[in-house]
Amino acid sequence: MEGHVRARLVKNHIFKGIVMLFAFISLLPLLLILYYITKNGISVINWDFLTHLPRPIGEAGGGVFNAITGTIMLIVLSCVFSIPFGIIAGIYLSENKEGKLSSLVRLCVIVLQGTPSIVIGIIAYVWIVAPLRTFSALSGGIALSIMMLPVIIKTTEETLKLIPYHLKEASLALGVPYHKTILKVILPSGLSGILTGILLSVARITGETAPLLFTAFGNQFMNWNILKPIDSLPYRIFYYAMSPYPEWHTFAWGASFILVVLTLALNLIARGVSIKWKIQF
């Protein structure tokens, strides 16, 4: 009897040990990735790298200034398209919890979220690049905004659902019209949640490369025209990483360092916003 109990306890401990071991082994890649990016990336980063354009191979120096501005421009473009649209659709879903259209839209959001990014790249190519006959920042922005949409819709819906019903009732009882109640009472109290969703979706698309391969394409020169191809950090990393030149490989690490810092910062800010600005009911 004693032995039986001990055997069960031993089994219990062994299992716990295995779970902890496997859980922490899976952190190994993260440590290695962060270590390599910091080790190889930080030495490349200097003022020149951040403020100069890429130079042809063989010439020393050069940087990724155009990729940084390109990434920022793509983010702004995709935000312009997706934020208003996403928030409005999110309001619709939170206001119409049941109904055929709502469940259809919810299904669409799920499918859209799972759609491979490369497929969205093809869509933007067919819709924008092919008719305009040129790769463009605009098409890249559209592709990225399609990727942002489901995240924004979902977080808006979930945030607004959590806002207590009596807030709405109080406003309606005071005679405030329904649309003003939504826009001036419900939406502001859900602001932190919506903002978190937007930041998370921006973090998600900042590192996306696949939809940009045949939309924004890449450009080794500076460009501010949204109808011309534009460079971006992820594309530059891909281009440099696949090149045969060791100098460019170090540049890829440097650009990766910037990109990782950028996405992690966005994630951190998003988390900070959701904690700090949380309205307690």
Added chain:
Amino acid sequence: MKKDERQSGTDRSEARFAKILAISAVLIACLLFAIALTLFIQSLPAIKTFGIGFFVGKTWDSASEQFGALPFLAGTLLTSFLALIISIPFSIAISIFLGEYFKEGAASTFLRSSVEVLAGIPSVIYGLWGLFLLMPMVRVIETKLGVPPHGVGIFTSALILAIMVIPFSASIGREVITLVPSDLKEAAYSLGATRFEVLKNIIIPYARSGIIAGILLSLGRAIGETMAVTMLIGNSNFIPTSIFSPANTMASVIANEFAEATGLVSSSLIYIALVLFLVTMLVNIIGNYVIQKISIEASKEVT
């Protein structure tokens, strides 16, 4: 009179507001429909030329205009399933760790935020890292095993995919494990069960369908993942002969060839994209349906 006018003005903006909301919802549905329709129309030339036989065709040759997607189908299935097999023990361990052993506290916070960071790292950076760290490692393994040391190939891609899907399936697994009703667990503990026995006989059986749904959803992720795989798979349009041989997945062949493609090549690539879209759609709908059902059941049991 004046009051009426004001009233009707409010009514009008009310109606306009409702209309805008409904239109945006309809537009979302239209967007998805338009995506599916665009893919279908653009792939029509390829569908007409090759039909269903496209998926058993073994050659992909632009010179002779012979396109078959079997090599990419094989590449996608091999990399995704291999990645799932590698990732399952780790993601289940993380789910149990966070869902049962350490629900809160420093260890839990540390592991959870690390997994979140892992999920937030862009795909292209996984590719870069794989190219300069995993590839030499795999090359060493391949030399030891006596296979041609490409370094890149199905095995390397599956490794990087496994790392990339772990956070995803682990977070779903954690959620369904925390949904297991505590009265069931407490009943088992009060009968003298050890934690391992509770996990084995109560938690895992109860959460099984949710864990499987999580694995299904990560399969959807793995199938559609493009950049890291494109960088590590070796870009070869032939049917892979072993798990170490270079290949192409459905996503990576699009990434590699679409920018320069015209005519039938481009149409065939869009045909592949259409299939990719339909498969991930199916996987996502099923996975989400299962998880939704579980959370509805769990919320019923609480009340």
